[in-house]
Amino acid sequence: MALPVQERWDLVDAIARKTVTTGTHRQTLGDVLGDLTVRPLTGISVAVAVLYAFWSIFSSFAGALVTDGFMVKAFDNYWLPWLQEVWPDPASIHYFLFVGDPLAENCFEAFGMLTSGLFVSIGVVLPAVLIFYLMMTVLEDSGYLPRLAVLMDTVFHRIGLHGYAIVPAILGLGCNVPAVTATRVLETRKQRFIMMSLLAIFIPCGAQIGVMLEVIPETVGWVMLYLVIGFGIFGFVLDRIIPGSNPEILIDVPPYHWPLWDNVAKKLMNRTKSFLKDAVPFVLFGVLIVNVLYLAGIIGALADLLEPLFVIWFGVPKETVGPLVAAFLRKDLAVAQLSAIAMTPYQMITSVVLVSIYFPCVATFVVMLREGWKELAAAVAVLVATVFIYGGLIHAVGILMGVA
Amino acid sequence: MADTSKTVLMMGNPNVGKSALFNRLTGGDAVVSNYPGTTVDYTKGVLIESGQEYEVIDAPGTYSLEARDAAEGVAVRLISENPDATVLIVLDATRVERGLYLALEVIERGCPVIIALNMIDAARDRQIAVDARMLQKILGAPVVPTSATGGEGIRNLAETIRKAQKADIANVRARADGRFDEPARSGGCAECGRCGGC
Numbered sequence: 023m024a025l026p027v028q029e030r031w032d033l034v035d036a037i038a039r040k041t042v043t044t045g046t047h048r049q050t051l052g053d054v055l056g057d058l059t060v061r062p063l064t065g066i067s068v069a070v071a072v073l074y075a076f077w078s079i080f081s082s083f084a085g086a087l088v089t090d091g092f093m094v095k096a097f098d099n100y101w102l103p104w105l106q107e108v109w110p111d112p113a114s115i116h117y118f119l120f121v122g123d124p125l126a127e128n129c130f131e132a133f134g135m136l137t138s139g140l141f142v143s144i145g146v147v148l149p150a151v152l153i154f155y156l157m158m159t160v161l162e163d164s165g166y167l168p169r170l171a172v173l174m175d176t177v178f179h180r181i182g183l184h185g186y187a188i189v190p191a192i193l194g195l196g197c198n199v200p201a202v203t204a205t206r207v208l209e210t211r212k213q214r215f216i217m218m219s220l221l222a223i224f225i226p227c228g229a230q231i232g233v234m235l236e237v238i239p240e241t242v243g244w245v246m247l248y249l250v251i252g253f254g255i256f257g258f259v260l261d262r263i264i265p266g267s268n269p270e271i272l273i274d275v276p277p278y279h280w281p282l283w284d285n286v287a288k289k290l291m292n293r294t295k296s297f298l299k300d301a302v303p304f305v306l307f308g309v310l311i312v313n314v315l316y317l318a319g320i321i322g323a324l325a326d327l328l329e330p331l332f333v334i335w336f337g338v339p340k341e342t343v344g345p346l347v348a349a350f351l352r353k354d355l356a357v358a359q360l361s362a363i364a365m366t367p368y369q370m371i372t373s374v375v376l377v378s379i380y381f382p383c384v385a386t387f388v389v390m391l392r393e394g395w396k397e398l399a400a401a402v403a404v405l406v407a408t409v410f411i412y413g414g415l416i417h418a419v420g421i422l423m424g425v426a
Numbered sequence: 427m428a429d430t431s432k433t434v435l436m437m438g439n440p441n442v443g444k445s446a447l448f449n450r451l452t453g454g455d456a457v458v459s460n461y462p463g464t465t466v467d468y469t470k471g472v473l474i475e476s477g478q479e480y481e482v483i484d485a486p487g488t489y490s491l492e493a494r495d496a497a498e499g500v501a502v503r504l505i506s507e508n509p510d511a512t513v514l515i516v517l518d519a520t521r522v523e524r525g526l527y528l529a530l531e532v533i534e535r536g537c538p539v540i541i542a543l544n545m546i547d548a549a550r551d552r553q554i555a556v557d558a559r560m561l562q563k564i565l566g567a568p569v570v571p572t573s574a575t576g577g578e579g580i581r582n583l584a585e586t587i588r589k590a591q592k593a594d595i596a597n598v599r600a601r602a603d604g605r606f607d608e609p610a611r612s613g614g615c616a617e618c619g620r621c622g623g624c
Binding site: 024033037214292 | 439440441446455457458459460461462463464466467486494495496497499500522523526527530531534535548552553554555556557558560561564565575595598599602603604
């Protein structure tokens, strides 16, 4: 037997009256902080501080401390020379596939499966992913995320989303795969579609950010800026052209908690494990596949075919076609590959932005497919249009600034 | 194995600690965070208690059985697809009235239920007292206070799963109004709750 809604609420009241008694509650420090971090005036300053701290810890730990301080030295001074010495026959195909360029002096340029592949995944991306997830777990477990959602609400409503979309957006900065599933908390199909498209196009994953910090530390800020601007512009446009509603949402803001060490450790372990299990093989085989495609002449042919588009429309060298193929497998790999191509700083910014906004990696593609093939097809259409328009736009900005 | 294993479906509002409780019960790896909507898909795990094997399903949080979004849709689908499941309703002890709405909806569907009064430690800290025995008496199903993060009451909860009860909503209504004197049912349980849950 089912009760009418109103009677059910009446019954809830009756039961609660009989079972719950509230004493006087003193306001705790947590409550005060909770309040301060959702009020616009204080909350926005706290949010800026939190995000800035997040970014600087991330870049100094992952980039400077672990990768530059240790991994680069270990890989370039010991691993690479050793491999180049012991691997037989530098002119052979297997040498090209596994070790890469026999004259390379660092692991980014060698581009063999065991040199660049291992270096990118273990030396650059692993530390980045570790520190990123450690900090994200603290944000998640403390209860800060829903407060950020409240603050972002006004901004996000302009692009057809509500504040809670910040959750998939931030998850996406770690990996787009769980972020796509996390869009399920959004209420309408319109919101989910907008968020999924923006995620796949404009949110770079932790692995990619890690590599960007390593290979183009001086321009990574520009790339991020272009991505944020693109996120805003295309969100705004999508909101106007996609039918459907963008309702308000009531968010439950939980009280702050100290993160539990057990839980932080467990999440960090599981996420690192799944990175090692799922992502590392993709990077290794990605290098292998790209190398095979090079040998087969397919990438060369594609580069010739797409040359006009790349050179005239986007203003980048035609060699960037190869990394774009790799980007479908792993974006971190593609950025690493770009770093070995000679080009101007502005071309580098443009091509890294292109790699970011171009096709989501194959894993993201698969989860998007699981959420609905129609959405995926539409998202791909949006994506193609976006890459074309935004890539051209960035080139135009470069021409206007006189740097392209 | 399949015919002897019973299904336990965990339902409750978002961010009440279902996944934390699930991990405690099954030793599972469900992702736990402090924001509503962490779980958007279900996770399954196994609990063996007194020789009985239970397949425990951690559902995404939902405020009611009328889904508002895709994550809630998953929860609603789970309860439809597992009509024979025991439903473990997880309430946040600091805001019981919020979760009761869903609890009543589940009871009205005729599912055998057991209630975990989770975050009981947080409720104590906030000077909120929930009378678990009275709640058990009114609902006619076992109510176990728990704290998933602290580990309190977990053992008790696992042992109580087998005592899950179907309750009649009309009787719940009567008892909520203070009328406890109903005749014993043929099953032998008067749902009086005095025995501590059958």
